[in-house]
Amino acid sequence: MTGRIKKKYILEEFSNSTDLLPEVVICPLCDRAVPKSQRDEHHLIPKSHGGRHTVVLHRICHRQIHATFTETELARQYNDIEQLKLQADMSGFIQWIRLKPDNFFERTRKSRRLKSK
Structure with missing residues (x-):
């Protein structure tokens, strides 16, 4: 059994060591941090269709997906x-966004195809 002060010391050491290493997440769509x-x-499968698995994306990449499909x-x-990357509208977006800084954000517009539905 560990004492109260030792537990506090261990937790403090653990929290300090994780603060030194920033968590770097790479967007699987555009391959930027x-x-x-x-x-x-x-x-990946919308929650309304029973999906549970998620991936972390840039906010602009995520909004572009939902503006397109x-x-x-x-x-x-x-x-x-991989299926998203192969789609023509998304591949054009990915080529464009790869040239932008990691924290770039711009308003996303719905595709004309979705507006007409």
Whole structure:
């Protein structure tokens, strides 16, 4: 059994060691580092279709996905990062966003295809 003071010391040492190493998360869509302020979790299969698994993406990448595809399309066809990368609209976006800084954010517009539905 460990004493109260020793537990506090151990917890303090553990928290100090993790603060020294910043957690670097790479966006699987655009392959850029994701700053903490720009992190969004994306359900590969939307929650409305029973999805549970998530991946961390840039906020702008996440919004672009939902501006381009319906939830049904995401559930049926684009439920994998590789499938998203191969889609024409997304590949153009990825080529464009790779040239931007990691913390870049811009307003995302819905695709014309989704607006007409």
